[in-house]
Amino acid sequence: MTLITKGLSRRSVIKTGLAGIIATGVAPTIFTRGAYAQEFCNAPTGDTVTIGFNMPLTGAYADEGADEDRAYQLAVEHLNGGGDGGMIPTFSSKTLKGNGILGKKVVGVTGDDQTKADAARDSARRMIERDGAVMITGGSSSSVAIAVQGLCQEKGIIFMAALTHSNDTTGKDKRRYGFRHFFNAYQSGIALGPVLGEAYGKDRVAYHLTADYTWGWTQEESIKNATEALGWKTLAPVRTPVGAGDFSQYLTPVLNSGADVLILNHYGFDMVNSLTQAVQFGMRDKQANGKNFEIVVPLVSDLMAKGAGSAMQGIYGTSNWDWQLTDEASKAFTKSFGAKFGQPPSQAAHTSYVQTLLYADACERAGTFYPPEVIKALEGYEFDGLGNGPTLYRAEDHQCFKDVLVVQGKEKPANPFDLLQTVATASRESVTYDPAIFGGELGPDTAVAC
Amino acid sequence: MLNVIIGRLAPSRGAVVFDGKVLTGKKPHQINQMGVVRVFQTPEIFPELSVLQNVMAPAFAKRDGAFRINIWRSLESERGIEEEANHILQDVGLYERRSHHAGALSRGDKRRMELAMCLIQHPRLLLLDEPTAGMSRHDTNTTIELLKKIKARGMTKVIIEHDMHVVFSLADKISVLAGGRIIAEGLPRRVRRSEKVQEAYLGGAHRLEEATH
Amino acid sequence: MDLFNLPRRDWITFGLFALVVVTMPIWLTPLGASYPGLLQKFAIFAIFAIGFNILFGLTGYLSFGHAAFLGVGSYTAVWSFKLLTMDALPAIMFAVIVSGLFALVIGYLSLRRTGIYFSILTLAFAQMCYNLAYSVLTPITNGETSLQLTLQDPRVIDSALAARPEGLPSASIFGHVFDGFEGFYFCAALLLIAFFIALKIFSSPFGMMLRAIKSNQTRMNYTGFDTKPYALTAFVISGMYAGLAGALLAVTDPLAGAERMQWTASGEVVLMTILGGVGTLIGPVIGAWLIKYFENIFSAFNEQVLTRFFSFLPPEITEPVVTISSKFVGEGWHLTLGLIFVLVVVFLPGGIMEGVRRIGALFRRTTPPSAPAARPAAPTIQPAE
Known part of the structure; x- marks a missing residue:
């Protein structure tokens, strides 16, 4: 005891x-x-402020979760004035002084969301109700993000989503208390379409293998729309369970289906497994309809590229951010992350880190932790210097708009971390869409006592 | 034969009729509900329950039928059934051990308890399969006394027994089976005199069997 | 009155249990578990485990698919919230009824077999339900993404009675919205009712019949009992308990996910029951609390917490100690739980309650071993024959 x-x-x-x-x-x-005498839930009363980091330490997305964990440690260190400050000096907003948030030292509490909605909400509730977290951030599955976002709306706690790529997070399931810095599947489609058209032609038949939840569904839809606009045909998609491990039963029918492109709407270990198995099946050496058989992974990260190894070479996908970007902010972040952990950060680490800084900055600008004010500070906020160029937090749906990278697996990596190369950048204007297309309602920003 | 009566085995031909009703094809619990109750050769009891509960359970079957969701009253408040069970346990000499685990009883005690489980149902036909097999002479005699007492209350019993001492102390009517056939039937003293029985009982059974093939 | 007809001993058990449950927010504080989210889970999973024990502990039928009823209860409750009203009572009522119906069908089919075949049948049915919820019935269950409330839900009764509030409504009872601790006390009240019903069943002739089925089903048949409806009733009752637990999960947190029905969730309640003590009244509750405690509190320990804890040790020892012990907390909580489970099953086959009994016996050596009949120790875990 x-x-x-x-x-x-x-x-x-x-x-x-x-x-x-x-x-x-x-x-x-x-x-x-x-x-x-709190006027809102978990108002920081002492000289510290508690932030809850909720990420998958187990399950199909555990690699991403581990990297998020590192990023949060780094963000807390930088906010409290430790280390070299990372992206704080490059951030266009100059409110962060390395003295915590509003003068209160930042304390992090962590939880394992197990990539399950129930476990994620349990863990978030523990951090809110017991540990007194004033903000929750993290997650690397859209179903978790949506579940936790709903909880945070109910509890009046701001949720800064990390890795979530489903259109629904800031679409039909958007919430006033939820904010997403990461890009989404719709933007992936816009960015990836022209590149695929150029590389593989206009006359292709695509076969989708899709992770069976909100992210997979919306990515499949977005890519389908983008490629069909090019003139591609799409066969009936096949849905696979998350964490399936063995995808051979789903891959076997692909070659005889008449398709000549396989689109893997998988992430994390699922993507590593399905891609590796597809390559082992010899798919990339085959011909179909008189053309080379191709594989596309619309959303990739360094961690997945590392897991898939040589199978990733030459494969196209999109990324939110890459550590090899040459702007000052990305370089500064990669440097301080590398110095602390001996490896470059993944896009999951980047978005987690940025979200923590953005929340801290919004509190500083609002001059309070009172959520309705912090929300106002974030809505419609235009910033730069966090690695993606000029970025807008759109007020209508709490989605960030910034350039999207189209990447390709490197044929000849120069070092173990040099796995992806940026082949195109879709401009912020080109990936901006009308928020009305996805529907949904943000709901009220009323503070909740707890 | 007992297995056929109580519905454990199906007869190869013919039917079992009791009190004008056909038992063949009925389920064991239905046969029991018609008043045909059996003591098994190897004791069939509820080892995890107490002796008292073992004896109370059949009383509920008698009172409530084959199925009833009876959760309103607690076991303790079923005074009538408990008293009756206690009474019968006194008869079989297990009253002092009524709160013991039934599984911990000796084999002889288990058989006596099983007998009590059958008696509490006031069966119209009681089937006993070698009630004294494996018992010491003393236990056998106690059991005989017990069965005599029950007999005095007027209840039809069928006893299967190899021990002639037991058979002749209790039976009103004896049927001797050898090789699947009845070789003698009737009052005890007539059966005792039957040559075939004496031959069968003295070890000639297989010879007789060969003859019938 | 027959409804409150319980032996004195059971009233004492009930009183003590009620006291422990009601004071949970206090005695769990030093254990770091006194926050509404976890307290609610404690109450809810205790209901789940008590219900499971009515089937497994009394009749010996080991169901490996009980999470299906939990999930059905959750989905029903959330749909009641979405379509009718945010009031908790109709949601709970529907959930209990619907999961009872599910249990009736699944139980009727599964109880045609006994022992391991029964377990496998229930597992198969539960996996079917899971897969239906996960992919086939996505319009009803929203699959992996989980079913949640939306602003567009009709909520016909609520809309008819009052103007729609801004934002998502919360579950309420007669218009009163729960906050965290009220939510716990609501669950706790239902836990006490559930516990009371379990007490009634355990002490009733019906409960004895179920135990007799576990003990010797053949004998039951020859004693004149039709054992199938008895086992089916136990199955349905325990399915309804699971449905109630599922509904309460949705009441305290209006979300229903397919993972609630996965076989791991079914396995968890088996673990809870065995860990605490099969066939005992309190054991499954203790098992449920222990497992939920590990899942929520141990899993949140990290190296910083451990370093603080071991800071009294000399620095050169602290680090290896922290490194080793960190394997058992945080993500390693499964490992710790597994170890405890193995130790309990090997040394205390009757679960934690057997440990409690043994300790109790040490204190009153002089008194003879009490009557085992009323509360059998269930020393062996075996499916019904």
Whole structure:
């Protein structure tokens, strides 16, 4: 039991004291929670502010989760004035001084979301209700992001989504309290379409293998729309469960289907497995309809490229960010991440780090942690110097708009981390769309007491 | 034969009729509900329950039928059934051990308890399969006394038994089976005098079997 | 009155249990688990485990698919929220009824077999339900993405009674919206009701019949009992308990995901029951609390917490100690739980409750071993024959 008692947070200690009062029968528990005179949930009262990092430490996306974890450690360090400050000096907003947020030292609490909606909400509730987190960030699956975003809306806690690429996150399931820096599947389609058309021609038949949840569905739809605009045909898509491990049963029918392009709407270990298995099946050496058989992975990351190894070479996809970008901000971030962890950051790490900084900055600009004010500071915010060039946090759907990178697996990597090369950049204007196309409603920004 | 009566085995031909009703093809619990109850050769009991509960369970079957969701009253408040069970446990001499785990009883005690489980249902036909097999002489005698007592209450019993001492102490009517056939039937003293029985019982059974083939 | 007809001993059990449950927010505080989210889970999974134990503990039929009923309960409750009203009571009622119907069908088919074949049948049915929810019935279940409330939901009863509020509504009871601790007390009240019903069943002749089925099903048949409806009733009751738990999950957090029905979730309740003590009243509850505690608290420990904890050690020892122990917390919580489970099953085959009994026996050596009949120790875990 001592193990647990020692692990108590400050807040729990206060609660223990309260429990003593309760035990004497002075007040039932439910009435004591107003004792802080909070005007909103988890208003930081001491000299620290708690942020909840909720990421997959187990499951199909665990690699991404581990990298997010690193990024959060780095962000906390930089916000508190440690290290070289990373992207804080390059960030166009100059409010962050390395003295925490609004003068309060940043403390991080972590949780494993297990890439499951239930577990993610459990973990987020623990951080909100027990640890007193004023903001939750993380996640590397859109279903988790949507589930946690819904919870945060209910609890009046701001959610800065990390890795989530589904159109629904800022589309039909968008929430006033949820913000996404990462790009989405629709933008991938816009960016990837012209490159695919140029590389593989206008007369192709595509076969989709799709992760069976919101992200897979919307990516499949977006890529289908983009490629059909080129003149491609699309066969009936095949849905695969997340974390399937073995994809051979789904890959076997592909070659006899009449398709000549395989589009893998998979992510994390799923993508690593399906791509590797497809290449092992010899798909890339085959001919179909008189053309070379090709594989496309619309969303790729360094971590996946590393996992897939040589199978990734020459494969096209899109990325939110790449550590080999040459702008000052990307260089600064890669340098400080590399110095601390001995490896370059992935796009998951980048977006997690950036989201934490953006939240801190919004609080500084709002001059308060009061969520409705912080939300106003983020909505419609135009910034630069965080690695993606000029970026807009659109007020209508809380989606960031910035350039999208089209990348290709390198044929001859110069080092173990040199896996992807940027072959094209889709401009921010070209990937901007009307928020009305996805529907959804943000809902109110009213603060919630907890 | 008992297995056929209680519905465990199907007869190769013919039918079992009891009290004008056909038993063949009925399910074991239906046959029991018609009043035909059996004691097995190897005790069939509920080892995890207490002795008292073992004896109470059949009483519920008698009172409530084959199925009833009876959760309103607690077991303790079923006084009537408990008293009856206690009474019968006194009869079979297990009253002092009524709260013991049934599984922990000796084999002889288990058989006596099983007998109690059958008696509490006041069967119209009680089938006993070698009720004293494997018992010590003392236990056998206690059991005989017990069965005599029950007999006095007027209940039809069929006993299958190799031990002639037991058979002749209890039976009103004896059928001797050898090789699947009845070789003698009737009052005890007539059966005792039957040559065929004496031959069969003295080890000539297989010879007789060969003859019938 | 027959409804409250319970032996004195059971009333004492109930009183103590109620006291422990109601004071959970207090005694869990030093354990770092006193926050509404987890407290609610404690109450809900205790209901799930109690219900499972009515089937497994009493009749010995080991169902490997009970999470299906949990999931059905959740989906039903969320749909009740979406279509009718945010009031918790109709949601719970529908969930219990619908999961009871599911249990009736699945139980009727599965109970045609016994032992391992029964377990495999239930597992197969549960996997079917999971796959249906995961992909086939996506319009109803929203698949992997999970079913959530939306602003566009009709909510016909609520809309008829009052103007639509801005934003997503929360579950309520007679118009009163729960906050965290009220949500817990609501679940706790239902837990106490569920526990009381379990007490009634355990102490009733019906409960004895179920135990007798576990003990010797053949004997039951020759004693004049039709065992199939008994087992089916137990199956349906425990399915309804699971449905109630599922509904409460949705009431406290209006979301239903397919992963709730996965076989791992079914396995979890088996673990809870065995860990706590099969066939005992309190055991499954303790098992449920332990597993949920590990899942939520141990999994959140990280190296910083450990370093703080071991800071009293000399620095050169601290680091290896932290490194080793960090394997058992955080992501390694499964490992710790697995170890505890192995230890309990090997040394205390009757679960934690057997440990409690043994300790109790040490204190009263002089008194003879109490009557095992009322609460059998269930020393062996075996499916019904």
